[in-house]
Amino acid sequence: MRQGFVFLDLVKKEQAKMQIHLIETANNFNKLREKIWECGWWKLEEDKAKKLIGGHIYFHKKRSEPSFYGGSIRGYRVKQEEPNQGKIIFEFEYHSACRGIKTDKTGWSIAKKIVQ
Numbered sequence: 423m424r425q426g427f428v429f430l431d432l433v434k435k436e437q438a439k440m441q442i443h444l445i446e447t448a449n450n451f452n453k454l455r456e457k458i459w460e461c462g463w464w465k466l467e468e469d470k471a472k473k474l475i476g477g478h479i480y481f482h483k484k485r486s487e488p489s490f491y492g493g494s495i496r497g498y499r500v501k502q503e504e505p506n507q508g509k510i511i512f513e514f515e516y517h518s519a520c521r522g523i524k525t526d527k528t529g530w531s532i533a534k535k536i537v538q
Contacts, residue, residue, distance in 0.1 A: 440474050443489070443525050445533035446481040451491075454513065459493070462511025463501055470536065471498045471510045479514050480523050485530055492520025 444464065452460045461481070475497055480489035493514040501509050529535045 439538070440477040441480065441537045442474055442477070442495075443480045443482060443530075443535040443537070445483070445485065446491075447483055457493075457516045458496070458513065459516060460511050460513045463506035463509035464512070464534065466510045466534065468500060468510070471512070474498075474512075474536070478517075478520055479512055480520055480525070485525075485527065485535075489521055489523040491516070492523065493517045
């Protein structure tokens with residue numbers, strides 16, 4: 423297990439139904455291995471990040487556009503150093519089914535929307 427990461431096996435299965443939509447315009451993706459990526463630095467409380475493990479993550483260029491990328495959230499870590507100290511970095515497994523997903527206008531908080 424990678425140090426600092428919280429993964430699915432540590433989270434109750436009933437919590438794995440949430441999803442998050444994020445506005446990502448900086449193309450801030452890091453490929454870890456085949457189909458496994460991380461994307462960060464999101465301003466989000468750690469308890470919410472933990473509840474998102476096992477759910478889906480969708481990346482949009484704009485709120486009104488369908489997702490261009492996404493997948494299943496495998497875990498997260500909190501960035502320990504500056505810049506972006508304290509922000510969440512999600513690790514996810516890419517799924518093509520997470521492309522082209524639309525969400526309605528309500529529920530957005532700046533650059534993110536969490537759906538339960």
